[in-house]
Amino acid sequence: MRFGILGDTRAWRDDGAEVPLGGPARRALLALLLSRPGEIVAADRLADEIDPDGAPSAHALQSQVSRLRAVLGPEAPIERAGTGYRIVVAPDDVDASRFERLAREGRAALRDDDAGRAVALLREALSLWRGAALADLGEGETARAAAVRLEELRLGATEDRIEGELRLGEHRAAVPELRELVGRHPLRERAAGLLMRALFAAGGPAEALVVFEETRRHLADELGADPSAELTALHRELLSADPSPSPVAPPAQLTAFVGREEDVAEVAGLLRVARLVTLVGPGGVGKTRLSVEVAGAMADEVCFVELAPSRDGAGLPQTLLAALGLRENGLHLGGGGQTPLDRLITALSDRVLVLVLDNCEHVVEEAAALTARLLATCPRLRVLATSREPLGVIGEHLRQVAPLDAEAAVRLFTDRAHAVRRGFTADPEVVRRICAALDDLPLAIELAAARLRTLHLDDLAARLDDRLGVAARGSRGTDERHRTLRSVVAWSWDLLPAAEQEAARRFAVFAGGATAESAALVCGTDADTLESLLDKSLLELAGGRYRMLETIRAYAAERLDESGEGESVRRAHARRLLDLTRSADPHLRRPEQLEWLTVLAAEHGDLLAAVRWAVEAREAETALDLIAAATHYLWIRGASASIVPQAATLLEVIGEEPPAGRGEEYALAVLAAASGAAGRWVWRRHRASAEKALTAAWSGDEPGRHPVVLLMWMMRNAGEGDPQGAFTLVASQCDRADPWVRAAARYVSGFGPLGAGDTAEAERVFAAAVAGFRSLGERWGTALALDALAGMAGARGDRAAAIALTDEALALTESLGALEDGADLLVNRGDHLVADDAAAARADYEKAAALARRAGSATGRAAALRGLGDLALAEGDPAEAGRLYGEALELLDPHWVKNIGNRVRALAGLGRVAEAGGDHAAARARYREAAESAGVMGAATPEALRAMGLPEPVVEAVSAR
Known part of the structure; x- marks a missing residue:
């Protein structure tokens, strides 16, 4: 039996049937007993609660207890104990006790910085409240004290929950509730502080400061007190903070800059008058460090793009988009037919920015083409590139970066030597001889100086001279600059013990660095070896990840291939990435979503490298597994386009029949490849096989392995002429045990009744989807379903509800960093x-x-142009409206589901423009086009058209066609 005292006193049996408790006296008696389940409550207290205005009567109390026992039965016995009574029930059977437990666990999770779990627990706790605590008790002292305690706990749990939501990035959604909370409790500083943070993060710094001032005034007027130190510190923090997101900044440097001060001034001055400056020179000469210093001297905004991890020149636009903080896709699947380069040009077309492209040499052709295109289409953009050879673009200004001069080289060596050996002193002539042998290359000097931790300076000089002599007699076909750097790296490499050489060459498979755990697993090494390589400058450590300088990594990769173990190490690397993505995947559908997105983002370069290797090595099953395991992450992050070429190549290897046991993975590869430039061809060739495989995976008693495929399949099919099979397959999953699958299936199934005109049922199903996603703390799914609910509210004329729902969805997408999704929701x-x-x-x-x-x-x-067109038409400017609608249609891909609503509205708008001009034949043609576009998703009913946001006259005109 379950009991409720957080509101009026109620009881329910296990089958959900409510127990009739009787009159106020019995309800008050039960409430007081339940306020302390299992504990003895004195008889006089109970009697006083039953009749607070009369003399306590033992007989009256016994009578009420007897009646209550008869109602509750043996499931909740009331025992006489000592001088009182107690009810024998488990604490969790009472909503107040369960609330207190969940609230404690939620607060503990918040202290442990597990905001996702905290929010889920606290929401569950607060959902137990149905009204005022102990509402059936009278005004007795015991009753008042118990009720006040519970209400205070409720308020604290509410603040805890909101704090957790703010940590998860749900700032905008929290503002209305916090305003109401602060209004009811103006002296509660924690609530005021939370509101200040939420307003500031939502883009309202002035409003946040107003809240502080109002709270300060209330405290002074009513308590004669000043704000606490915590609230005052928050006020100072908000005054000095900058809420604006920024592109990737130049990397912070840990060492002093030596010997190139004049170069910095010269290059910065050149960049102010030239739109493309390229720093050229041999590897290790200091091009990157010089570019960092120049970037720091620029007054304009700077974006620093490290190209060394990029192995595929075709992926450069995606790399630049990521550095600018832009995602490939957003909340919905697909890219609307627009290439990453198109998106990059759109983003930079009118932006004043200095773009630093570092390490272009290994993708020089692609980097040159991309730079030329950006400079031609983005007139306010300037580019500073570093490369071992010129880009060869018209208008390029070259700046040769030479080795250090003699004095600067000695100063650099001495500075770095001091860092590894306290009190270092040496004959300047010996130092100069070492630097000269290293051609005064900064990287070589730094590597040599690092060896002084274990070698004497004279030993170092002797070994270095010998190694350089051997390397200088190498192949004449090798570029002289590369031979010089190879000599330095080879010398450093040969000083390593065998175990460290083995670990270092195996580490070369990591494109973006590795955690200690990943490095140990893939390289077959231990923490001591990694630390030793770190000490010797073969590795560096930043942000908890080991990384290898790219020039050293290239040398190590050659040694790996020569060793004959390259394939086995790359296979182990791919297996590690597969294990990691598989482990992360379920967490992307839970409250810890943001945390795991961050984990996978750090592995992004290695994930793509593993997929590329598996495809090139024709390891089809491994490639399929990697693509499938990574799909959900890539979709949410907006980087699904990065695996399109590999997915398409893989399908060419596999053919039209999936490998045994990997039908679902095959379907995901088809969906990935179908989102690329050749998507229509891929889809026609592979759709039938993918559909068969997917149906087999999700039609049995056991669900498939990759739930995200359900939404992907629906979104890809929804824009086709006959999407009903896809909708039916996904909607049939509503009874699965997995709560995310149920929520996703409910979301999809809502479009069935919507298309049929049953808006009440559609809204009910969408609301169930919201509840399902929200209970998991899953932001993406919640925002998707909230957007659908907002459309329903708008269709029935409840614009206030539609706006509130859209605001909540906007707050969630902001936490995911979705600019594209934010634009979409702002239009809505x-x-x-x-x-x-x-x-x-x-x-x-x-x-x-x-x-x-x-x-x-x-x-x-x-979408924004279409909205502005609607405004122009409403304001009596059909010519401007027609221009805006036409421009919108040029940008909308008619085959992508996300565009259907705006395409229908733009076509309908052109119909209205034609009607306004008296061209009724053109108007009918436009309305017919709009009706055909709406029919693609089954939106043939007036109700479905209204759900798209069409005004009533347009609904009538379109539905009549």
Whole structure:
């Protein structure tokens, strides 16, 4: 039996049937007993609660206890004990006790910095409340004290939950609740502090400061006190903070900059008048360090892009998008037919920016083509490149980076030697001889100086001279600059013991560095060996990850291939990435989503390298497993385009039949390849096999291994002429045990009744999807379903609800860093606002256009243009409206599901423009096109068209076609 005292007193049997408790006296008696389940409550207290105005009566109390026993039965016995009574029930059977336990666990999770788990626990705890605590008790002292204690716990749990939500990035959604909370409790400093943080993070620093001032005034007026030290410190923090996101900054340097001060001034000056400056010189000469110092001297915004990890020149646009903080895709699947280069041009078209492209030499052709295109289309952009050879672009200004002069080389060696050997002193002539033997290359000097930790200076000089003599007699076909650097690396390498050489050459498989655990597993080494390589400058450690300088990594890769163990090490590397992505995948559907996205983002370069190796090595099963395991992460992060070429190549190797036991993985590879430039061809060739495999995986008693495939399959098929099979397959998963699968299936199944015109059922199902996603703390799914609910609310005319739901979805997408999704939701909010506040709608459309431009999203920009077209038409300017609608249609891919709603609205808008001009034949043609586009998703009913946001006259015109 379950009991509730967080509201009126109630009891339910295990089958859900409510127990009739009787009158107020019995309810009060039960409430007081349940406030301390299992503990003895004195008889006089109980009697006083039953009749607070009369004399305590033992007989009356016994009578009420007897009646209550008869009602509750043996499931909840009430025992006489000593001078009182107690009810024998488990604490968790009472909502108040369960609330207190969940609230404690939630607060503990918050202290442990597990915000996702904390929010889930605290939401569950607060959902138990149905009204005022102990509502059936009277005004007795015992009753009042118990109720006040519970209400205080409720308030604290509410604050804990909101703090957890703020840690998860849900700032905008928290603001309305916090405003109401602060209004009811103006002296509660914690609530005020939370509201200040939420407002500031949501882009309202001025409002946050107003909250502080109002709280300070309330404290002074009512308590004669000043704000606490914590709230005052928060006030100072907000005054000095910068909420604006920034592109990747130049890496912070740990050592002093020696010998190139004049070079910095010269290059910075050249970059102010030239749009492309390339620093050229041999490896190890200090091009990267010089570019970092020049970037720091620039007044304009700088984005630093490290190209060394990029092995595929075709992926450079994605690399630049990531460095700018832009995602390939966002909340929904697909890229709207726009290439990464198109998005990059859109994002940079009017931005004042200095773009630093570091280490272009291994992708020089692709880097040159990309740079030329960006400079031609983005007039306010300037580029500083580093490379071992010129880019060869018209207008390029070359700046040769020479080795250090003699004095600077000695100073650099001495500075780095002091770092590894305290009190270092040496004959300047010996130091100069070492530097000269190293051609005064900064990297070589730093590596040599690091050896002084274990070698005497004279020993170092002797070994270095010998090694350089051998290396100088190497192949004449090798570039002289490369031979010089190879001599330095070979010398450093040969000083390593065999175990360290083995670990170092195996480490070369890591494209983006590795954690100590990954390095140990893949390299077959231990922590001591890694630390020794770190000490000897063969590895560096940053952000908890070991990394290898790229020049050293290239040398180590050659040694790996020569050793004959390259394939086995790369296979171990791929297996490690597969294990990691498989382990992470379920967490992406839980409250810890953001934490695991960060973990996988750090492994992104290695994940792509593992996929590329598996495809090139024709390890088809491994490649399929990697693509499948990584799909959910890549989708949420917006980087799914990065595996499109590998997925397409893999399908060519596999053919049209999946390997045994990997049908679901095959379907995911098909979906990935179908989102690329050759997507229509891939889809026609492989769709039937993928559908068969997917149906087999998700039609049995056991669910498939990759739940994300359900949403991907629906989104890809929804834009086809006959999507019903895909909708049916996904919607049939509503009874699965996995809560994420159930929520996703409910979301998809809501489109069935929507297309059929049953909006009430559609809204019920979408709400169930929201509840399912929200209970998991899953931001992406929650935002997706909230957006659908907002559309439903707008369709029935409840614009206030639509706006509130859209605001909540916006807050969630902001926590995921989704510029493109933010643009999409701002357009939706503008559509809800336009009827009541055209100025606010215009502001949302214009902000959406700006965000879409930053994200390089043609789809987002088209949606904003369509909204502005609606405004122009409403304001009596059909010519401007027609221009905006036409421009929007040019940007919208008619085959992508996300574009269907805006395409229908733009076509309908052109129909209205034609009607306004008296061209009824053209109007009918446009309405017919709109109806055909709407019919792709089964949105043939007036109700479904209204859910797309079409005004009533347009709904009537379109549905009539």
